[in-house]
Amino acid sequence: MQFIPSVLLALPAGHVADQFERRRIVLLGQIVDLVAIAVLAALSLRHAAHEASILALVFVIGVAKAFEFPAMQSMLPALVPPPLLGRAMAVNASAGQAAMIMGPALGGLLYVAGPGVVYVVCALLYLAAVLLMSRLRYEQAQPKREPATLKTLFAGVHFIRARPDVLGVISLDLFAVLLGGATALLPIFAKDVLHTGPWGLGLLRAAPAVGALLMSLWLARHNLERRVGTLMFASVAGFGVATLVFAVSTWLWVSLVALFALGAFDMVSMVIRGALVQLDTPDDMRGRVSAVNAIFINTSNQLGEFESGLLAAWLGAVNATLIGGIGTLVVVGLWMWMFPTLRQRQKLHAEPNELSEPAADTL
Known part of the structure; x- marks a missing residue:
């Protein structure tokens, strides 16, 4: 609902x-x-x-x-x-994880x-x-009032299509979540693979959140100052590797470590992705771009769990998770090739020579 x-x-x-x-x-x-x-x-x-x-x-x-x-x-x-937006987003994320x-x-x-x-x-x-x-003090420039038309409603979609870096970040998040749905299969792994009970399942569910929380606390104290594009891709690749380790593990403690790392890697990429989208978007477009991002996030979460469950029913939970981990690594490789300016990005707040040129909008 x-x-x-x-x-x-x-x-x-x-x-x-x-x-x-x-x-x-x-x-x-x-x-x-x-x-x-x-x-x-x-x-x-x-x-x-x-x-x-x-x-x-x-x-x-x-x-x-x-x-x-x-x-x-x-x-x-x-x-x-x-310059502090990444740390602020990490603080916000740490509150959510807590x-x-x-x-x-x-x-x-x-x-x-x-x-x-x-x-x-x-x-x-x-x-x-x-x-x-x-009581929050918030200063916002006087918004430019525009009637609600198809053009204004879909302006966020057009903006994302015209900015390769923003498109790369949002689509990377979409496919990483679609393929990395291992947490949806935790009850199956707990019962059939790790042979543990409710307490073990509770630990498995908590491990990614604990990893994400600790990483968000670290990110809140340290600025991401260089090679953020490479770091983002590396963290998504780390997410894929952690998924593979979890898939093949038959020991509870190894699975917990893998899920802990999975949550930590996901937090790094989430903070970088979120900051890049906001900083590369002008203020008068942030609402519409955030709305499109919300569609990607919500649908990918739901479809990712559905995809994991469907593959698990056909191939088994282990094979489904292996496919998800391998797919995540393939996506990282493809996106590094398709979005070179994103891979070469040095800082969250782009320098003028780092900003990707808008693609031609054919709409």
């Missing part, structure tokens, strides 16, 4: 993010989230929550999130100087008191987010 609006509303949401003050868009979206979760909490406390009401509220949250994402992504470059690790555990503890209590705590946290966002 959240995936559908995140894809269908992405382009209109990107247009809105470039037409209005982004802080207010995010604030309004968070208020909608807060109200929806508060209603869900009230229904749960009264034991009146039914499947239809839950799905409807989740859909409302999905709509709000669809508008929040491009606006929030576009805000960060205006809040920090360009929430992914701690959230389920805290949710499980709170659930002992009942689902209504969980939703009440969530509503209070959203209230804190709304208050913090309302």
Whole structure:
């Protein structure tokens, strides 16, 4: 219910993010989230929550999130100087990874008191987010108002097509996620390959998040100052190698190390990719470009898990993961050849001689 609006509303949401003050868009979206979760909490406390009401509220949250994402992504470059954007994105990512690790555990503890209590705590946290966002100092140039037409809605697509570096970064992310869906098969590996129980599966699920968290903390303290293009490709290749090691491992500790490395490599490439997209995009286009990026991210996550499950059903989990790892390495090699300026990129914030020439737009 959240995936559908995140894809269908992405382009209109990107247009809105470039037409209005982004802080207010995010604030309004968070208020909608807060109200929806508060209603869900009230229904749960009264034991009146039914499947239809839950799905409807989740859909409302999905709509709000669809508008929040491009606006929030576009805000960060205006809040920090360009040389520090990579570190800022790493800090943001570390907060997200910490929430992914701690959230389920805290949710499980709170659930002992009942689902209504969980939703009440969530509503209070959203209230804190709304208050913090309302006090955020954010300066944005007066947006140039344009009517919503097919041309303006698809302007982000045209921009990405015309910028080889941006196209290379976003498409690399798409195919890496499509092929590297090993984590979707963790229950099969835990039971049939590693012969471990629920505690082992829990460790396997936590390992990538822990690796990503520790790497994001390191990146938050260290600037990526040179050869970022090579580093990005190397990190995606490392992701592929870690996937291969996990596929052939029959020892739990080796699998944990491989998944830890997988999460760390993914974090490096994610920070570089995110910073490159934002820094190579002018401010008046960031919302629409972020919206297109959101479509790639959301669809690749869903299709990647589907592809992994389908291959596992046909060829087995090990062979499916091996194919994914090999495919990731092939994609890295192809993209290094197809996007030479991206491979040669030295800094996150491109020097004038590093900027790729816009490709001819035939649309």
